[in-house]
Amino acid sequence: MSEKEVKNMEEIFEARIARDEKIEPKDWMPEKYRKTHIRQISQHAHSEVVGMLPEGNWITRAPSLRRKAALLAKVQDEAGHGLYLYSATETLGISREELYDQLHSGKAKYSSIFNYPSITWADIGAIGWLVDGAAIINQVALCGTSFGPYARAMVRICKEESFHQRQGYEIMLTLCNGTPEQKEMAQDALNRWWWPSLMMFGPRDEDSPHTAQSMKWKLKRKTNDELRQQFVDQTVPQADILGITIPDPDMTYNPETGHYEFGEIDWDEFWQVVKGHGPCNKERMEARVGAWERGSWVREAAMSYAEKQEKKKIAKAS
Amino acid sequence: MKNQDLYNYILGIADNSLILGQRLGELCGHGPNLETDIALTNIALDLFGQTRSYYQYAARIAGDGKTEDDVAMLRVERDYKNVLLVEQPNTHFGHVIARQYLFDVFHLLLMTELQNSKDETLAAVARKGIKEVSYHQRFSGDWLKRLGDGTEESRTKMQEAIDHFWPYTAELFDTTESDQKMIKSGIGVDVSLLKESYYKEVTETLEEATLDVPENPYFKKGGKQGIHTEHMGFLLTELQYMQRTYPNMSW
Numbered sequence: 001m002s003e004k005e006v007k008n009m010e011e012i013f014e015a016r017i018a019r020d021e022k023i024e025p026k027d028w029m030p031e032k033y034r035k036t037h038i039r040q041i042s043q044h045a046h047s048e049v050v051g052m053l054p055e056g057n058w059i060t061r062a063p064s065l066r067r068k069a070a071l072l073a074k075v076q077d078e079a080g081h082g083l084y085l086y087s088a089t090e091t092l093g094i095s096r097e098e099l100y101d102q103l104h105s106g107k108a109k110y111s112s113i114f115n116y117p118s119i120t121w122a123d124i125g126a127i128g129w130l131v132d133g134a135a136i137i138n139q140v141a142l143c144g145t146s147f148g149p150y151a152r153a154m155v156r157i158c159k160e161e162s163f164h165q166r167q168g169y170e171i172m173l174t175l176c177n178g179t180p181e182q183k184e185m186a187q188d189a190l191n192r193w194w195w196p197s198l199m200m201f202g203p204r205d206e207d208s209p210h211t212a213q214s215m216k217w218k219l220k221r222k223t224n225d226e227l228r229q230q231f232v233d234q235t236v237p238q239a240d241i242l243g244i245t246i247p248d249p250d251m252t253y254n255p256e257t258g259h260y261e262f263g264e265i266d267w268d269e270f271w272q273v274v275k276g277h278g279p280c281n282k283e284r285m286e287a288r289v290g291a292w293e294r295g296s297w298v299r300e301a302a303m304s305y306a307e308k309q310e311k312k313k314i315a316k317a318s
Numbered sequence: 319m320k321n322q323d324l325y326n327y328i329l330g331i332a333d334n335s336l337i338l339g340q341r342l343g344e345l346c347g348h349g350p351n352l353e354t355d356i357a358l359t360n361i362a363l364d365l366f367g368q369t370r371s372y373y374q375y376a377a378r379i380a381g382d383g384k385t386e387d388d389v390a391m392l393r394v395e396r397d398y399k400n401v402l403l404v405e406q407p408n409t410h411f412g413h414v415i416a417r418q419y420l421f422d423v424f425h426l427l428l429m430t431e432l433q434n435s436k437d438e439t440l441a442a443v444a445r446k447g448i449k450e451v452s453y454h455q456r457f458s459g460d461w462l463k464r465l466g467d468g469t470e471e472s473r474t475k476m477q478e479a480i481d482h483f484w485p486y487t488a489e490l491f492d493t494t495e496s497d498q499k500m501i502k503s504g505i506g507v508d509v510s511l512l513k514e515s516y517y518k519e520v521t522e523t524l525e526e527a528t529l530d531v532p533e534n535p536y537f538k539k540g541g542k543q544g545i546h547t548e549h550m551g552f553l554l555t556e557l558q559y560m561q562r563t564y565p566n567m568s569w
Contacts, residue, residue, distance in 0.1 A: 056347035059346055060340060060343050063387075064387045065366060065373070065386055065387055067569055072343060072346060072359055072362055073359075075359070076346070076360070076363070079347075079352050083356070175569075178568060179564075291347070295349065295350025295351060295411065297471050297472055298465065299350055300469055304469045305463070305465075308467065
């Protein structure tokens, strides 16, 4: 394609985005749009799969059979989300093996929140309430994103996530209505998960390198700071109902704007975890890489068996 | 307890599902790929679903305001009635599949017969569970064939796993005193009668998987009498952790 033709295609493409049309895998798209989407959707898929680990950590220790089954089902949903997000990424011309390689080599990122440890049962409640709550705010904003397979995956994922969030909040509510020991456990979990949850929305707008381009392509429809504010406004009253305190002495309600104003996020901690030095970065990667390596003989056997079956079928037919 | 034998009989079935489900729960997020992770989690969810119906029933029989969780989580090791097979660890994926398949074949035969129990509740649980269990057997049987007839490495691993678990199979067909009373009253299934069908089915699948049927005549038993392997205590430590650390609370 000549330079002029590419420019022409780009104009047509930009006009489609402006008209809110969905871009489908077979449509022409600028290389940068393709790459940005591979990066973002796979990052999202990796987050689902790594996100199984902190919660999976409590399956064998869940306090009741009902909670155990619900937690198993939740972690299984996350595996399912991972599957269809990987499939959506594959439509952009990259294989699942390559995507895993990127994750395992540290080239691809996943949500930093999963680098924090889940150390008490209340953490399972807090993760559902806060982490899934923050994820939904991000993801609802993505249901209208311009790339069709991603937008459709988001619609489906959002439905399940909002169920998870209610489940997490219900765990917190049960703890807060329980014994003083249980309530203390809930407060402690809120103390540890609150700030990392705010960090889930990413750097401040002025420090976010991809925001402008992503807004233009409607890959993002709201900025990091807008979404973060929405999360705070939604979550503070929920903490009030639970009767536990958000660990932010600067938190105040501004009746004029109708928003809660909150204290400064520890951006040093944010960058430390993003750069791979959070409490569990190493453990999460070891778990993923370990599972993949331990599974290699199984995947090879499955391939070999399938080939043998195929040969048998052909031999029978001829 | 008035119905001690029925209570024991229910636990004999329920504990197998609980302990195997617990083992599968350890794997969630650590499988060889996402698809097997999802499938094994499904099996665990089915087992926990069945086990909850049994324990709710057992709790009603026990009375004293006992709950399903009290029955499931607040017994000492000697009071768990599961077979030794299901408590064995997830050493590698071949072990997971061998343990699962060797249990599933038995489980399906048991559920098929249990549908005819004179006890309405047990018959209903069996009727509901039978579709699930036949899916489990299909899944584990397919993987047994894949790994047996896959690569050299996978066949070696799978044969080693089958040889390892074989000695645990005979116990499946033993009956306790309570079992015998329940069989007499038409509530329990006489599992000793399932032995022939079991080994026939297993032998056929092993042959299809190009694996050898073990000839080891020495079998291990004890689980049904509450005498477990050294692995069991650690499994229970995790299972019971919250209930033991924070007694008498709602979750």
